[in-house]
Amino acid sequence: MSIVLEFLGSISWWLWVIIVLAIIAIRDIFFQSKHTISHNFPVVGHLRYWLESIGPEMRQYFVANNREELPFNRIERSWIYASAKNENNYEGFGTDRDIYAHQHIFINNAMMPYNVKEDHPNKLDKSFLPCAKVMGSYNKRKRPFRPASIINVSAMSFGSLSAKAIESLNKGVKIADAYHNTGEGGLSPYHSHGGDVIFHFGTGYFGVRAEDGGFSMEKMIKLVEDNPFIRAIEVKLSQGAKPGKGGVLPGAKITKEIADIRGVEVGKTVLSPPNHKAFSNVPELVDFIDAIAEATGLPVGVKAAIGKLDQWEEIAQIMKTENRGPDFITVDGGEGGTGAAPPSFADHVSLPWIYGFSDIYKLFQKHKIEDRVVFIGSGKLGFPAKAAMAFAMGVDCINVAREAMMSIGCIQAQVCHTNRCPSGIATQSKWLQNGINIPLKSVRLAQYFKTFKKEFIEITHAAGYEHPCQFTMTDVDMNVDDHNLSKEFNNTFGYDKTSVDFNSMQDLKDCVYLGGKYKA
Numbered sequence: 001m002s003i004v005l006e007f008l009g010s011i012s013w014w015l016w017v018i019i020v021l022a023i024i025a026i027r028d029i030f031f032q033s034k035h036t037i038s039h040n041f042p043v044v045g046h047l048r049y050w051l052e053s054i055g056p057e058m059r060q061y062f063v064a065n066n067r068e069e070l071p072f073n074r075i076e077r078s079w080i081y082a083s084a085k086n087e088n089n090y091e092g093f094g095t096d097r098d099i100y101a102h103q104h105i106f107i108n109n110a111m112m113p114y115n116v117k118e119d120h121p122n123k124l125d126k127s128f129l130p131c132a133k134v135m136g137s138y139n140k141r142k143r144p145f146r147p148a149s150i151i152n153v154s155a156m157s158f159g160s161l162s163a164k165a166i167e168s169l170n171k172g173v174k175i176a177d178a179y180h181n182t183g184e185g186g187l188s189p190y191h192s193h194g195g196d197v198i199f200h201f202g203t204g205y206f207g208v209r210a211e212d213g214g215f216s217m218e219k220m221i222k223l224v225e226d227n228p229f230i231r232a233i234e235v236k237l238s239q240g241a242k243p244g245k246g247g248v249l250p251g252a253k254i255t256k257e258i259a260d261i262r263g264v265e266v267g268k269t270v271l272s273p274p275n276h277k278a279f280s281n282v283p284e285l286v287d288f289i290d291a292i293a294e295a296t297g298l299p300v301g302v303k304a305a306i307g308k309l310d311q312w313e314e315i316a317q318i319m320k321t322e323n324r325g326p327d328f329i330t331v332d333g334g335e336g337g338t339g340a341a342p343p344s345f346a347d348h349v350s351l352p353w354i355y356g357f358s359d360i361y362k363l364f365q366k367h368k369i370e371d372r373v374v375f376i377g378s379g380k381l382g383f384p385a386k387a388a389m390a391f392a393m394g395v396d397c398i399n400v401a402r403e404a405m406m407s408i409g410c411i412q413a414q415v416c417h418t419n420r421c422p423s424g425i426a427t428q429s430k431w432l433q434n435g436i437n438i439p440l441k442s443v444r445l446a447q448y449f450k451t452f453k454k455e456f457i458e459i460t461h462a463a464g465y466e467h468p469c470q471f472t473m474t475d476v477d478m479n480v481d482d483h484n485l486s487k488e489f490n491n492t493f494g495y496d497k498t499s500v501d502f503n504s505m506q507d508l509k510d511c512v513y514l515g516g517k518y519k520a
């Protein structure tokens with residue numbers, strides 16, 4: 001034995017390198033048939049696979065310019081990171097955007113901004129910005145809800161996000177007086193740290209699932225009774241990244257705890273079907289919404305990505321003629337994010353937000369029912385100027401998913417579907433989650449929301465208004481060509497927004513249905 005060790009020890013390091021390379025080359029040529037490149041170019045072929053694997057990071061850190069990347073470019077990400085950390089989020093020397101570019105938007109400022117008086121709610125709290133409409137007031141629900149913040153956390157389930165991420169988001173919305181949408185995975189203990197919650201479910205009915213995999217009204221009623229912080233219910237019809245696809249939760253992410261909350265098997269990929277079992281046409285959907293609202297007393301809405309309009313026309317007609325229907329509608333853009341989706345769906349199915357929303361709003365206006373619905377928008381709207389555009393078009397609130405993730409540390413690694421999220425946010429790996437400091441991250445989410453609202457209020461004041469609900473379609477222009485051809489939004493999209501019944505910020509503050517700070 002000692003002779004063998006002595007012999008091995010006498011081999012110099014460079015000979016070891018040659019031996020290892022020779023072994024790899026023999027393996028590449030004779031013992032593997034999966035990779036043509038490494039068979040044809042033994043050893044060096046591996047370099048290509050390695051470079052390909054680190055390509056995204058190299059491009060992100062070294063090659064891409066500040067405005068180049070998608071879904072979120074470096075300037076957008078940096079603005080969220082700095083806002084969340086309460087650091088200097090300004091830029092110096094002027095914009096680096098080509099503001100003459102096609103589709104660039106401009107907000108028309110007033111000659112003199114809105115004058116904030118000494119006793120105005122925004123003098124005391126620069127980020128006080130509640131929704132101007134009350135969910136469920138038109139349909140006279142028993143427990144109407146006025147979201148205390150116009151920016152909120154969009155649907156992302158426990159399962160697609162880690163427990164620590166969900167808990168950070170929930171504690172964060174509590175500080176920022178916003179609401180937290182549960183996403184499709186049911187209500188978990190991590191959603192229950194005091195923030196207002198919108199309970200969301202899709203075709204898997206997770207959290208309100210009957211034995212046969214359908215919807216259980218009994219479970220719905222019990223859930224709402226046991227958890228008074230649930231302020232509204234959202235029925236998912238579709239989402240922008242994968243409309244009509246149903247949900248996919250990779251088996252690698254299904255731990256025992258997630259399986260228990262959802263009522264599914266550990267480690268086995270869960271596909272929520274494309275269709276709901278609880279309804280199969282538009283009248284049945286409206287009946288379903290009414291039944292849940294009646295049984296729980298809560299406002300009930302739907303979330304959808306927009307494409308064809310015929311079924312929307314049908315729901316609008318029912319709402320008009322029968323005086324019932326959803327209390328809120330969340331319109332998700334085709335640019336929306338997801339935990340996992342096929343690229344062909346994410347890239348091509350459903351309209352981008354700006355087109356989808358304008359189609360829906362116009363249709364509801366045609367039936368004169370736009371004022372009874374709270375419109376929520378989602379699809380990269382978590383930036384104050386983009387939000388101003390969305391409010392001018394008719395939204396009353398916005399939901400943010402990936403922007404919220406970034407505020408708690410997401411680095412846009414785009415591996416949510418692999419369970420290997422390096423920031424511990426979109427993974428169930430205990431090791432990766434351990435890096436998340438919940439108290440710190442919850443303050444970051446809250447700080448992002450507060451900074452967002454403060455800047456949004458400042459843009460609103462610059463346009464001469466007290467609340468963003470007062471933005472109109474003529475307050476925003478879009479570059480089509482030179483200034484003579486740049487078009488105000490009402491000309492571009494062919495409608496004028498209906499004015500929202502807004503009196504003053506003080507009235508919103510005094511509203512008994514106000515979420516967040518409001519204690520029932």
Ligand SMILES: Cc1cc2nc3c(=O)[nH]c(=O)nc-3n(C[C@H](O)[C@H](O)[C@H](O)COP(=O)(O)O)c2cc1C
Pocket residue numbers: 154155156157160161182183184185236238239240303332333335336337338339378379380381382399400401402403416426
């Ligand atoms: C990790 C992740 C999980 C998501 N899970 C859901 C979900 O369960 N249900 C749903 O309707 N949308 C889901 N979405 C979509 C978001 O709620 C949101 O509609 C979309 O990402 C657009 O918002 P954003 O541009 O601010 O990210 C998810 C998005 C992400 C990134």
